[in-house]
Amino acid sequence: MDIPQVIQQMARDAKEAARKLGALSRGKKDQVILRVAELLKEQQAHIQEENRQDVAVAKEQNYPAAFIDRLTLSDKVMASMITGLKEVAALPDPVGALTGMWVRPNGLKVGRQRIPLGVIGFIYESRPNVTVDAAALCFKSGNAVILKGGKEALHSNLALAGLMQEALGASGVPPAAVQVIPSVAREATLELLKQDELVDLIIPRGGEGLIRFVAENSRIPVLKHYKGICHIFVDEGADLDLAETVCFNAKVQRPGVCNAMETMLVHEAAAQAFIPRMFKRFREAGVELRGCPRTREIDPETVPAKEDDWGMEFLDLILAVKVVPDLDAALSHIACYGSSHTEAIITRDYDRSQRFLKEVDSSVVLVNASTRFNDGGELGLGAEIGINTSKLHAFGPMGLEELTTTKFIVYGNGQIRT
Amino acid sequence: MDIPQVIQQMARDAKEAARKLGALSRGKKDQVILRVAELLKEQQAHIQEENRQDVAVAKEQNYPAAFIDRLTLSDKVMASMITGLKEVAALPDPVGALTGMWVRPNGLKVGRQRIPLGVIGFIYESRPNVTVDAAALCFKSGNAVILKGGKEALHSNLALAGLMQEALGASGVPPAAVQVIPSVAREATLELLKQDELVDLIIPRGGEGLIRFVAENSRIPVLKHYKGICHIFVDEGADLDLAETVCFNAKVQRPGVCNAMETMLVHEAAAQAFIPRMFKRFREAGVELRGCPRTREIDPETVPAKEDDWGMEFLDLILAVKVVPDLDAALSHIACYGSSHTEAIITRDYDRSQRFLKEVDSSVVLVNASTRFNDGGELGLGAEIGINTSKLHAFGPMGLEELTTTKFIVYGNGQIRT
Numbered sequence: 001m002d003i004p005q006v007i008q009q010m011a012r013d014a015k016e017a018a019r020k021l022g023a024l025s026r027g028k029k030d031q032v033i034l035r036v037a038e039l040l041k042e043q044q045a046h047i048q049e050e051n052r053q054d055v056a057v058a059k060e061q062n063y064p065a066a067f068i069d070r071l072t073l074s075d076k077v078m079a080s081m082i083t084g085l086k087e088v089a090a091l092p093d094p095v096g097a098l099t100g101m102w103v104r105p106n107g108l109k110v111g112r113q114r115i116p117l118g119v120i121g122f123i124y125e126s127r128p129n130v131t132v133d134a135a136a137l138c139f140k141s142g143n144a145v146i147l148k149g150g151k152e153a154l155h156s157n158l159a160l161a162g163l164m165q166e167a168l169g170a171s172g173v174p175p176a177a178v179q180v181i182p183s184v185a186r187e188a189t190l191e192l193l194k195q196d197e198l199v200d201l202i203i204p205r206g207g208e209g210l211i212r213f214v215a216e217n218s219r220i221p222v223l224k225h226y227k228g229i230c231h232i233f234v235d236e237g238a239d240l241d242l243a244e245t246v247c248f249n250a251k252v253q254r255p256g257v258c259n260a261m262e263t264m265l266v267h268e269a270a271a272q273a274f275i276p277r278m279f280k281r282f283r284e285a286g287v288e289l290r291g292c293p294r295t296r297e298i299d300p301e302t303v304p305a306k307e308d309d310w311g312m313e314f315l316d317l318i319l320a321v322k323v324v325p326d327l328d329a330a331l332s333h334i335a336c337y338g339s340s341h342t343e344a345i346i347t348r349d350y351d352r353s354q355r356f357l358k359e360v361d362s363s364v365v366l367v368n369a370s371t372r373f374n375d376g377g378e379l380g381l382g383a384e385i386g387i388n389t390s391k392l393h394a395f396g397p398m399g400l401e402e403l404t405t406t407k408f409i410v411y412g413n414g415q416i417r418t
Numbered sequence: 419m420d421i422p423q424v425i426q427q428m429a430r431d432a433k434e435a436a437r438k439l440g441a442l443s444r445g446k447k448d449q450v451i452l453r454v455a456e457l458l459k460e461q462q463a464h465i466q467e468e469n470r471q472d473v474a475v476a477k478e479q480n481y482p483a484a485f486i487d488r489l490t491l492s493d494k495v496m497a498s499m500i501t502g503l504k505e506v507a508a509l510p511d512p513v514g515a516l517t518g519m520w521v522r523p524n525g526l527k528v529g530r531q532r533i534p535l536g537v538i539g540f541i542y543e544s545r546p547n548v549t550v551d552a553a554a555l556c557f558k559s560g561n562a563v564i565l566k567g568g569k570e571a572l573h574s575n576l577a578l579a580g581l582m583q584e585a586l587g588a589s590g591v592p593p594a595a596v597q598v599i600p601s602v603a604r605e606a607t608l609e610l611l612k613q614d615e616l617v618d619l620i621i622p623r624g625g626e627g628l629i630r631f632v633a634e635n636s637r638i639p640v641l642k643h644y645k646g647i648c649h650i651f652v653d654e655g656a657d658l659d660l661a662e663t664v665c666f667n668a669k670v671q672r673p674g675v676c677n678a679m680e681t682m683l684v685h686e687a688a689a690q691a692f693i694p695r696m697f698k699r700f701r702e703a704g705v706e707l708r709g710c711p712r713t714r715e716i717d718p719e720t721v722p723a724k725e726d727d728w729g730m731e732f733l734d735l736i737l738a739v740k741v742v743p744d745l746d747a748a749l750s751h752i753a754c755y756g757s758s759h760t761e762a763i764i765t766r767d768y769d770r771s772q773r774f775l776k777e778v779d780s781s782v783v784l785v786n787a788s789t790r791f792n793d794g795g796e797l798g799l800g801a802e803i804g805i806n807t808s809k810l811h812a813f814g815p816m817g818l819e820e821l822t823t824t825k826f827i828v829y830g831n832g833q834i835r836t
Contacts, residue, residue: 019753023777096776102798108787110797115779117809200809221639221810242832249834335437357827358514359441361533369526369830378835379528379826380520391535391618391823392639393811405809408797409775412787414660416667417796 003183007191011198013176014119014144020174021142022116026093028171033136035167037085040132043163044078050159051128058152070126071152081132084383088136091382094401095142109411114404116142118200121192122385123148123214125206128156134203135164135178137385141403144177146192146199150206151184158182193218205386223388223398227313228258228341230371233330233356235347236269242368243270243346244278249370250344252285256315258387259342259364259374263310263320265330268294271323275299287317294323311337327352331359338362340389342374363389363396421601425609429616431594432537432562438592439560440534444511446589451554453585455503458550461581462496468577469546476570488544489570499550502801506554509800512819513560527829532822534560536618539610540803541566541632543624546574552621553582553596555803559821562595564617566610568624569602576600611636623804641806641816645731646676646759648789651748651774653765654687660786661688661764662696667788668762670703674733676805677760677782677792681728681738683748686712689741693717705735712741729755745770749777756780758807760792781807781814 040047051073058071094114101111120143122134131147138145149157161180168175181188193202196219203223204214211224232250234243250261266274275298279289289295290309291302302321309320310333324330334343344366345356353367364374374397376384381399388394394402458465469491476486512532519529538561540552549565556563567575579598586593599606611620614637621641622632629642650668652661668679684692693716697707707713708727709720720739727738728751742748752761762784763774771785782792792815794802799817806812812820 019777019779022779104796104798108791108797113775115813118779216637219634221808223810239832245832245834253835357531359437361437361440361536362825364826364828366828366830369828369833370835372835373526373828373830373833374826378522379526379828380522390639392641393823395533395823396826405811405813407780408782408792408814410782410784410787410791410797412784412791414657414663415787415791416664417671417788417790 001183003185003187004191006183007181007188008195010146010176010179010181011119011192011195013174014146014179015198017174017176018116018118018144021139021144021177022095024142024173028173029093029140029142030089032167032171032173033085033089033140035170036132036136036164037082039163039167040078040082040085047078047156047159047163048073051156053155054128054153063152067126071128071156073128073156077129081129084133085136088140088383091140091400093140094404099406106415107413108415111409112406113409114401115407117403117405119144119146119198120403121146121148121195121199121202121220123189123192123202123204123206123210125150125210126153128153128160130205131157131160131180132164134385137383137400138403139177141400143403146179146181148181148189148192154184189214190217193220196220203386221392223386223390223393225258225387225389227339227389228260228374228387229262229311229313229337229339230259230342230374231263231265231334231338232261232344232346232371233265233324233327233334234267234270234274235327235345235349235352236267237348238267238270238274238346239348240270240274240277243274244281246344246346246368246370247278248281248285250372251282251287251319252317253370253372255317259371260315261319261371262312262314263322263337265322265324265333266295267327267330268323268325271295271298275321282319285317287319289319289321291321292323295321298323311339313339327355331356334360334362341387342366342371344369344371363387419601421603421605422609424601425599425606426613428564428594428597428599429537429610429613431592432564432597433616435592435594436534436536436562439557439562439595440513442560442591446591447511447558447560448507450585450589450591451503451507451558453588454550454554454582455500457581457585458496458500458503465496465574465577465581466491469574471573472546472571481570485544489546489574491546491574495547499547502551503554506558506801509558509818511558512822517824524833525831526833529827530824531827532819533825535821535823537562537564537616538821539564539566539613539617539620539638541607541610541620541622541624541628543568543628544571546571546578548623549575549578549598550582552803555801555818556821557595559818561821564597564599564610566599566607572602607632608635611638614638621804639810641804641808641811643676643805643807645757645807646678646792646805647680647729647731647755647757648677648760648792649681649683649752649756650679650762650764650789651683651742651745651752652685652688652692653745653763653767653770654685655766656685656688656692656764657766658688658692658695661692662699664762664764664786664788665696666699666703668790669700669705669737670735671788671790673735677789678733679737679789680730680732681740681755683740683742683751684713685748686741686743689713689716693739700737703735705737707737707739709739710741713739729757731757745773749774752778752780759805760784760789762787762789781805
């Protein structure tokens, strides 16, 4: 296979398809998405057969059990893909909406209208179900998508792409709207990242290595998510029952995800009353606690935190804890060690709640709620293709609207510039 | 000078300043901007003296007269900088505005709030007045800015930076909010483009060479503007008086700018009546016409258009003209040769006006108005730091709002995820 030629042709086909997609009605798009759901049901045996080839190879190569689990398209995963598609079909279509319209002194009527971005390159790792989820979100928002999944899932991804292209073709939509790159070579990714004349956006999803590789090699804009180093600050005078419930949830409910709490900051006036009860609860759940010297004065069992523990994304049942003298110290700590992802304050104080909301420079800032709510679905975006921790285009979780941009439309009656 | 060290320190100082800027009130920001305007008046002689050094060197090196003109801070240019600052002070402050707020089923109140981007790197060419214009827009939108102007304007730019930092310092705002790189070395630009941990956005403004250099070497997101290859399609049944007025304005009023018309497409049913009168008018204004064979059948004096003339940004009194059989052919021509900048249709037909608005994938699409209106001021954005022809973040002219992003703010009362 001549990889550069294949990728260039895919990009040209995607661009051509994208021109058509922008003008599709919501009805037509939902019809395709629901047809994909039906085909997944009808062709479940075939898809799972293709998937079994990937799984067999991965087992031979002694991939860890958790990896095999993510790679496997079980009946349960197939069912959740189908549910996900139905949910995307039920979401409103962002394309075409006017986000504003105004009249200029010369009578020009100027509006901003949502349009698709065009062609999206989506580069991800193991789970093949992401292939369908991501394709559905890109398609519903009127974009063509070129998918490059993990090398271990190639059979599964190509089978899913074939199924989606069947649904597209049956509805008279260009099948190039959804394409999977038929190669696992890194060269294919590199070639895709060079197509800046044809591809409008790259979204990488996976480990830090993948994301850095994409960011460093792309000529196309990249929306990326490095790390979630999420903080909760327990303020002086906070409701300690509420603080305990929220902090426990943020650390323990699902510790391996980006919006789990990694560092807890405690106001010194609350520390004596809060730390013992909170740590008891954490220890019952198996959380390892690493604290600053003042934390260890209150709870000597705590492991001494090293400098590296501040700003560490543990993704595990480990928590760094620091006692701070006031809100300013908490804000400075977050500014220094945070990752602009998600931070929360637990407080009863009006002024400090407002200062925290204003001064913390993160994609989601919460008062009296768990950091785990940084999620497109939970925040009400309907779905999520990823979380963007850079500030351009869409800061935070990205749903359908964030896969669009706006153009200006102008109604005139002969206006000229003088 | 150790350039990497200087640039890294500037970026750190800018980031530190940006943390403060996000929380500044509009009143404080306007006070600084108006103080800069006062200082420009008070220190006009000093600024012009510094500028004369740059101009003297440029003259010695035999730069063209137009270049010298752009480099010179005449009394008139100084006055327009002052007027520009007053206009920016009068604009609303986008920071802090909620673009929406909604309540989730669990009672969480979720809002999206405008915040500054953070630190902006602005890289530009000759005109030193741009230093003040760009700094004012970045500052008003709460961003710190690092400016890298053309090497020929270094004295002028450093003098202007000194003046702006004086105004900042006098108001208790960190002077690092506005910094000019004190080096003309390309190494300085390259080092700035590496500061992806500290700088949030790069805006290059200048010739295509500069912009490609920045885009290819930046690890930071770049909002850029390559070319404006603007089309007007004169439809069957168009009001030919209106068509003539608008096309003349789009080509002739200021041919050297990005929103001037470069190609005129004429419906074959309108060509016989429209081309002779329009060409007469164009020729009186000195416009060179390059046409397709069908154009030349109607007007044999027309120069034959070469393939290169389609999609050419002439930036001059030259126009490519093509007769097309219908709207679809016009749309295909624009999709093939356009630059996603600005296109207009002149029509009386409702359906075709709607199709054109919907199907043309450009940052500004107009009906019955001149392409020259693609401008932040003209469209009602108040001011403009540039026009973005990539679709990410802000497609088209960028004003103050486009120099911000949004974060999610969440008001809870103990919500956790289950």
